[in-house]
Amino acid sequence: MFIGTWWSLMPPIVAIVLALITKEVYISLFAGCALGALLAADFHFWTAFDILFNTTINSVDFSILMFMILLGMIVMLMQESGGTRAYGEWATKRLKSKRSALIATALLGVLIFVDDYFNCLTVGSVMRPVTDKQKISRAKLAYMIDATAAPVCIIAPISSWAAAVNSYVPEGSGMSGFQMFMSTIPFNLYALLTIYMVFFMAIAGFDFGKMKQHEDNAAKGDLFTSGGEEFVNQTYTDPTEGGKYAKGKVIDLIAPMIVMIGSAIGCMIWTGFLNGGSNIIEAFANCSSSESLVFAGLVTVGFLLIFYLPRRVIGFKDFMNSVPEGGKMMMPAILILTLAWTLKGITDTLGMGTFIGETVQIDSMLAGLAPVIIFLIAIFVAFSSGTSWGTFAILVPVVVNMFGKTDTTMMSVAVAAVLAGAVCGDHVSPISDTTIMSSSGAQSNHLNHVRTQMEYAMVVVAVCVVGYLIAGFTKSWWLSLGSSLALLTLVLLVIKNRVQKGEKAEA
Secondary structure (H helix, E strand, C coil): CCCCCHHHHHHHHHHHHHHHHHCCHHHHHHHHHHHHHHHHCCCCHHHHHHHHHHHHHHHCCHHHHHHHHHHHHHHHHHHHHCHHHHHHHHHHHHCCCHHHHHHHHHHHHHHCCCCHHHHHHHHHHHHHHHHHHCCCCHHHHHHHHHHCCHHHHCCCCCCHHHHHHHHHCCCCCCCCHHHHHHHHHHHCHHHHHHHHHHHHHHHHCCCCHHHHHHHHHHHCCCCCCCCCHHHCCCCCCCCCCCCCCCCCCCHHHHHHHHHHHHHHHHHHHHHHHHCCCCCHHHHHHCCCHHHHHHHHHHHHHHHHHHHHCCCCCCCHHHHHHHHHHHHHHCHHHHHHHHHHHHHHHHHHHCCHHHHHHHHCCCCHHHHHHHHHHHHHHHHHHHHHHCCHHHHHHHHHHHHHHHHCCCCHHHHHHHHHHHHHHHHHHHHHCCCCHHHHHHHHHHCCCHHHHHHHHHHHHHHHHHHHHHHHHHHHHHCCHHHHHHHHHHHHHHHHHHHHHHHHHHHHHHC
16 A cells, blocks of 8 residues: 555655754654555554564665674774874874865775775774864864765775675676776766865865864864754763773784775775676675675784784773763664664665656756756755665666667766765755764764764755756766866855955944
């Protein structure tokens, strides 16, 4: 009765609306899951519970949860050893301005391109002490993390995202999945413009909207929130404070990061070859990214055991106590992720993908408008479902079937619009896993991050609409990207000018 109809959109819509109204993410997500289960069961309560229970079991990616727990352990161990404190002191001596701290955060986010989950949590744990000392709000740090996580991964050929996109391209599309991915990079306007905006605003040194309120409060010492003090994390402790031993040096932070990145990349290549890859590119396309991240986490914990204890940087008892403490630190994000994944599974059961696939039909007369229409549809799907990858799975095959046999260039533009819209919708959705982990990595209130990032994302979306109109009619990447960069620069300069005028008027 409700499956495969517009009712399949109701659970995520209810979850999002409740989250924005009540400011309580847990109950909002659960309400969406419960409603979806009731719809799937035609309101038979026991059947609904059975669907909800089994969907949760089947939807949760336990490898990602294991990686988050391991990463929480690693972060806690680096903090307890004093490595985080030492890095904060070292970086503070060299990053003596807010601008340099923001640029360093953005650069680190760009460098960690292998996986967005890894990016979100690693950049946050490494840069948080530095941004705190420069009085950068947690909401701004969360934005910097999120804006250089998925947007970087979706244009990096060697990443778990590239592998995911490759797997969603159906056979008979006229080109391989990797060729398809490479052809979309210059047309992926949202990712490219978002990265550009991050660096532009870091260098220009201004903020607007709610983010400016957060930054003004941070300058006065309140790093967490602008109003709504009920959201302040009462369990927060200064991450620059070392543990009982606190003998750590900068190497105690840098070495585990190098080990983790190196072992993750190495394991991705290895699993890729095991899965049939014959060269490096194919290896990354066929890799098991989740398994590789868990392996990297285990290797890093083992490395810390033999790296810290013999040097008496931390005692054995403190080392073992840090293990459960690190796991507890990640529990809020794990709970939200579990509910978000369950909601995605429920919407799959309700046939949301089938409904959207059948609904999305673009007339050949409107082919020039296809990229911008597809971009906006992808934003809606990703925003409603909270998942970029799920949006890829729904829309990429549809788009390939639309253009694969008639116009391969338009197919590349349209697939790029799907990828861009999916990342954008993921960015502005309060139920997105990467948005959740960006909040967790920055230790920012989640809804503060959603609100502030949404305003920044909408500026890029407006420019992307113009860019995809140009791309749809010209099929030229350099014309669409060049004009979009110029337009975004102009818009940001106008906003900066208005912000400065407002500040002068207040003074």
